[in-house]
Structure formats: structure tokens, C-alpha cells
Amino acid sequence: MGANIAVNSDNKETWGGGGAKPFGASYGKMMMWFFIVSDALTFSGFLAAYGLTRFKFIDSWPIADEVFTHFPGLHGVHAPMYYVALMTFILIVSSVTMVLAVDAGHQMKQKKVAWYMFATIIFGIIFVGSQAWEWKNFINGSYGAVKTSNNHILQFVKDGHQVALADFIHTDRKDDRIHHTRNNGLWFDQEPAISQYSVAQVKEAFKADPSLLIRTEQLNPETKQKIILSREESLAKLPLITKVVEGANLKENEYGNPIFADFFFFITGFHGFHVISGILINIIIFFNVVLGTYERRGHYEMVEKVGLYWHFVDLVWVFVFTFFYLV
Amino acid sequence: MGHAHESNTKRIWIVLAILTIVTTVEVALGIVKPDSLHLHGWGTSWLNWIFIILTIVKAYYIAWAFMHLEAEKTWFRRAIVWTAVFLISYLLFIVLIEGDYLHETLAPLVKW
Structure with a gap:
């Protein structure tokens, strides 16, 4: 089983274990595997914490395919899952080009290794860019909602479908509230962006249109859909509204529980950070390949090691994809 | 599997096909969400069980084929x-x- 391992026998690699190879794995490869195991446990810790929180709020957790519904070029089209499926596919393809680079390395084909590494880097960049786009949509939000005095999110529904605040509020803001920046108020102070609509506007517009209903965070266990209140119940909720929420940040979001967004930002962010590090390491290895470093060394084991890391990033995404978007 | 200098490209393409098919099935089920699978189940819905099992299948192929665990x-x-x-x-x-x-x-x- 000397599989995939090629090491010099001229004792130049004493620093890396001196030729002793427990389990037939080189020092570097074994350490990469041990790092991957520990990193896998880190990600498992995060995903388990996500699971705990989701179980804790199982009766009101946001429904993923109502949150992630955008696809580039398709404005206003309800396209749940398609984009993230594409991202998943891109990452799998980048894994394939990576493994092809490793394979070409075994055959000492420098040019092929370089091209496959290059393709892997490009796919990696596309993936990170897609994730940034996904974050942008998530942060900006698509409908807008309101928060009540007991910190629940209420969304608006018309004819069974969620509607955006802009779809039913046609009046102007009457409270003269403007965004406080350094230029128009205290020069040493500023505030985060304020919502486009005031609470009074929302209430007024809601009362004016009898076909509007309020949708709560709560799930109906029979249908697994969010509970939509009757018109009377909806009107009774109006006095509780304290704030208009548009999009998502770490403190609140229009999709529901704040911790849903917190976990989304943290776990996909941590994964994205791994992808970015992977791209950087791939770039370094790519230049080494092009410069002929491994050709002179006589083996492409570095490509194999960075490949292990890159596949691990893909492996983690497979789980993130399942637990954030599918389950 | 995998002596040095031997090419495994055929295996790689087969694994890509498997991963693509599994992902497609997952996404299709996630979009359609058939009531019989979504609203019934043991512990959680059958649909969630299918997703979890398919995820482990994908993880297996990535770790065994792409990360060469099968050759270690x-x-x-x-x-x-x-x-x-x-x-x-x-x-x-x-x-x-x-x-x-x-x-x-x-x-x-x-x-x-």
C-alpha cells in the first residue's frame, strides 16, 4: 500500500519524521488528517449548538425555503433552494478538479496539475462570491416585518402569500424621522440605518386593507406551516407592534428568531473563512507547481495535502447545506 | 486501489455523477416536499431522515474517494x-x- 505516497529516500526530510511512517502515511499527511479531525469536531460543535437551539425553538423556527428564495436574474421569482443547490454543485466540481490535480500529480504531469489547481481556485472564488451574494440577500431581506413588545416577529400575508411592506404601504412617513448621520445631527454620533417605514404607517396601512392578515412565527404542527391569524386576531396584534424590521443582523431579523440569523452568519461565515483560506493555500501551491518546485522535489504530495483540506471544506458544506437549507 | 502513477480518473467521474445525482434528489425533495414524507415520520419527518442519510452517503464518497481514505x-x-x-x-x-x-x-x- 505505498498508495499515493512518494517520498525521497535521501534523508533530506528528517524534519518531517525522519522517514518513519506509521500507518504508511507521511508526517505531513497524517498531521493534515489530525487537523481535519479536530476541525470536523469544531464544526460539529457549531452544528450541534444549532441543533440544540433549533430543538429549543422547534415550534417557531423559520422555514428555510421561505428565507432563501433568490436566484440571480430572477427578481421576485420564488426560487427556493436552486441557488444554494448550484453553489453546492460548484463546490463539488471544485473538489473534482482538485482530485484530478492530485491524480495528475501522481503521474508527474506538471502542466495538468497546474491547470486543475487553477480551475479549483476559480471554482472556489465563484463559491465564495455566491455566498457573499446569499449574505447580501439575507441581510437586505425581501419582505420586511414588524417586531412586537414581546420580541416576536409578525409578517404580513395577502391571499395566502407573504407580502412586502412596500406592497401595501403607499402613504408617506408622517413622523419626519430621518436617518441620523454625522452630517445632519451630532457630529460625533450616528445611528444604524433606520427602517424605511414607521410603525404608525404600517398600522395605518394594515387597517386600511381588509385583505391583509398577520402571520406569526409559530408553526402549525399538522401542516408544518406558519400560523396565519384571522383578521380579528391580526387587528388585535397591532397595538403590540414596536418596531419595523427589514432584513437581518445579529440582533434581529425579519425571518423570525434572532438566533436563526446568528447561527446562519456564524456557521456559513466560519465555513466561508475556511473556503477563503483554502483558496489562498491553493494559490500558493499553484505557484509552487508552476515554478516547478514539486517537479524538482520529485513528488506532488503538497498538492495531495492541500487537496485533503479542500475536500474537507466541501465535506463540511455538504452538512451545512443539509442542516440549514434542507432539514 | 491507487498505486502511484496509476490514474483513477474513471472512478473520480463516477463519484462526481453519484454526488450530483444525490444532490439533485435532495434538492428536488426539498422543493416538492411530498406531504406523505414531510408530515409523517419517526422522531422527525421521513423527509429529514432521507436528507440525513443521503448526506452521510455523500460524506462517505467525498471521504473515501476524494480524500483517498479507501487507499489508506x-x-x-x-x-x-x-x-x-x-x-x-x-x-x-x-x-x-x-x-x-x-x-x-x-x-x-x-x-x-
Whole structure:
């Protein structure tokens, strides 16, 4: 089983274990595997914490395919899952080009290794860019909602479908509230962006249109859909509204529980950070390949090691994809 | 599998096909969400079980084929896989049961 391992026998690699190879794995490869195991446990810790929180709020957790519904070029089209499926596919393809680079390395084909590494880097960049786009949509939000005095999110529904605040509020803001920046108020102070609509506007517009209903965070266990209140119940909720929420940040979001967004930002962010590090390491290895470093060394084991890391990033995404978007 | 200088490209393409098909099935089920699978199940919905099993299938192919675990020495592979699987299962067991308990205890106190 000397599989995939090629090491010099001229004792130049004493620093890396001196030729002793427990389990037939080189020092570097074994350490990469041990790092991957520990990193896998880190990600498992995060995903388990996500699971705990989701179980804790199982009766009101946001429904993923109502949150992630955008696809580039398709404005206003309800396209749940398609984009993230594409991202998943891109990452799998980048894994394939990576493994092809490793394979070409075994055959000492420098040019092929370089091209496959290059393709892997490009796919990696596309993936990170897609994730940034996904974050942008998530942060900006698509409908807008309101928060009540007991910190629940209420969304608006018309004819069974969620509607955006802009779809039913046609009046102007009457409270003269403007965004406080350094230029128009205290020069040493500023505030985060304020919502486009005031609470009074929302209430007024809601009362004016009898076909509007309020949708709560709560799930109906029979249908697994969010509970939509009757018109009377909806009107009774109006006095509780304290704030208009548009999009998502770490403190609140229009999709529901704040911790849903917190976990989304943290776990996909941590994964994205791994992808970015992977791209950087791939770039370094790519230049080494092009410069002929491994050709002179006589083996492409570095490509194999960075490949292990890159596949691990893909492996983690497979789980993130399942637990954030599918389950 | 995999002596040095030997090419495994055929295996790689087969694994790509498998991963693509599995992902497509997952996404299709996630979009359609057939009521019979979505609203019934043991513990959680059948649909969630399908997603979890298919995810493990994908993880298997990535680790065994792409990360070359299938070509490593048996006990090196076991040192990696068994360690991770045992610790992760234990963590999930403890933490998810705790999550369920938190729900039972705290949900009745939430004012809607």
C-alpha cells in the first residue's frame, strides 16, 4: 500500500519524521488528517449548538425555503433552494478538479496539475462570491416585518402569500424621522440605518386593507406551516407592534428568531473563512507547481495535502447545506 | 486501489455523477416536499431522515474517494473515522436531548 505516497529516500526530510511512517502515511499527511479531525469536531460543535437551539425553538423556527428564495436574474421569482443547490454543485466540481490535480500529480504531469489547481481556485472564488451574494440577500431581506413588545416577529400575508411592506404601504412617513448621520445631527454620533417605514404607517396601512392578515412565527404542527391569524386576531396584534424590521443582523431579523440569523452568519461565515483560506493555500501551491518546485522535489504530495483540506471544506458544506437549507 | 502513477480518473467521474445525482434528489425533495414524507415520520419527518442519510452517503464518497481514505491503511482510516464518528455521535446525543428538554421546559412559558 505505498498508495499515493512518494517520498525521497535521501534523508533530506528528517524534519518531517525522519522517514518513519506509521500507518504508511507521511508526517505531513497524517498531521493534515489530525487537523481535519479536530476541525470536523469544531464544526460539529457549531452544528450541534444549532441543533440544540433549533430543538429549543422547534415550534417557531423559520422555514428555510421561505428565507432563501433568490436566484440571480430572477427578481421576485420564488426560487427556493436552486441557488444554494448550484453553489453546492460548484463546490463539488471544485473538489473534482482538485482530485484530478492530485491524480495528475501522481503521474508527474506538471502542466495538468497546474491547470486543475487553477480551475479549483476559480471554482472556489465563484463559491465564495455566491455566498457573499446569499449574505447580501439575507441581510437586505425581501419582505420586511414588524417586531412586537414581546420580541416576536409578525409578517404580513395577502391571499395566502407573504407580502412586502412596500406592497401595501403607499402613504408617506408622517413622523419626519430621518436617518441620523454625522452630517445632519451630532457630529460625533450616528445611528444604524433606520427602517424605511414607521410603525404608525404600517398600522395605518394594515387597517386600511381588509385583505391583509398577520402571520406569526409559530408553526402549525399538522401542516408544518406558519400560523396565519384571522383578521380579528391580526387587528388585535397591532397595538403590540414596536418596531419595523427589514432584513437581518445579529440582533434581529425579519425571518423570525434572532438566533436563526446568528447561527446562519456564524456557521456559513466560519465555513466561508475556511473556503477563503483554502483558496489562498491553493494559490500558493499553484505557484509552487508552476515554478516547478514539486517537479524538482520529485513528488506532488503538497498538492495531495492541500487537496485533503479542500475536500474537507466541501465535506463540511455538504452538512451545512443539509442542516440549514434542507432539514 | 491507487498505486502511484496509476490514474483513477474513471472512478473520480463516477463519484462526481453519484454526488450530483444525490444532490439533485435532495434538492428536488426539498422543493416538492411530498406531504406523505414531510408530515409523517419517526422522531422527525421521513423527509429529514432521507436528507440525513443521503448526506452521510455523500460524506462517505467525498471521504473515501476524494480524500483517498479507501487507499489508506485500514487502521489509519479507522483512527480518523471512528474517532470523529464516535465523538460527534456522543455530542449530538447529549446536546439534542438537552435541546428537546429545553423546549419542553421553556416553550410553555413563552407568551405568543
